Amino acid sequence: MSTSYLLVDGENIDATLGNSILGRRPHPEERPRWDRLLSFVQDTWGNPAKGLFFLNASSGLPMSFVQALRALGYTPVPLSGPAEEKIVDIAIQRTLDALAEREDDVMLVSHDGDFLASVEPLLDGTRRVGLVAFEEFRNSxxxxxxHRGMEFYDLEHDTRAFNSTLPRMRIIPIEEFDPAQFL
Known part of the structure; x- marks a missing residue:
């Protein structure tokens, strides 16, 4: 049985949530419940999930957050580097490239188009490859x-990773339309 790797670009998710959805820094209770995301991957693909959470720790290690991630079953990946380099992106790209040599499934949590070149080789028909993001903000x-097999999951609606409804404008598939939400 293969493993489903869940690669989390936490900075990207936090920035999108804060800047594009809430218009301010998210409060702790407004952030995703990361344990639900790991469960979602396992339930959706039926494989054991290994979560890698990439962190920019150039200005220090947020120990309480790292300990919380570990308790939830994630492997924190604390990184440091020059301020002008996107060190989290570089690390995720290298991880995606390394996973191309393996047969494991891969689910990326990010909106960032910087990962396209590293995701494409994974779409070789031998594994499942997915992207979890806010649908309206993912890179086009x-x-x-x-058409090559990429699967998409909405971070809020598909994974149910939030405790409350976010103030998003979402196109609703007719089979999901509930008029009670608008009355």
Whole structure:
């Protein structure tokens, strides 16, 4: 049985949530419940999930957050480097490239188009490859990968990773439309 690797670009998710959805820094209770995301991967793909949570620790290690991630079953990946380099992106790209040599499934949590070149080789028909993001903010380059087998999951609606409804404008598939939500 293969493993499903869950690669989390926490900075990207936090920035999108704060800047694009809430318009301010998210409060702790407004952030994703990361344990639900690991469970979602296991339940959706039926494999054991290994979560790697990439952190920019150039200005120090947020120990309480790292300990919480460990308690939830994640492996924190604390990184440091020059301020002008996107060290989290570099590490995730290298991890995606390394996973191309393995047969494991891969689910990326990010909106960032910087990962397109590293995701494409994974779409070789031998594994499942997915992207978890807020649908309206994911890089449009990922849409072109659907015909090659890329799977998309909305971070809020599909994974149910939030305790409350976010103030998002979402296109509703007719089979999901509930008029009671608007009355």
């Amino acid at each position: 380059g990922f849409t072109d990968l659907v």
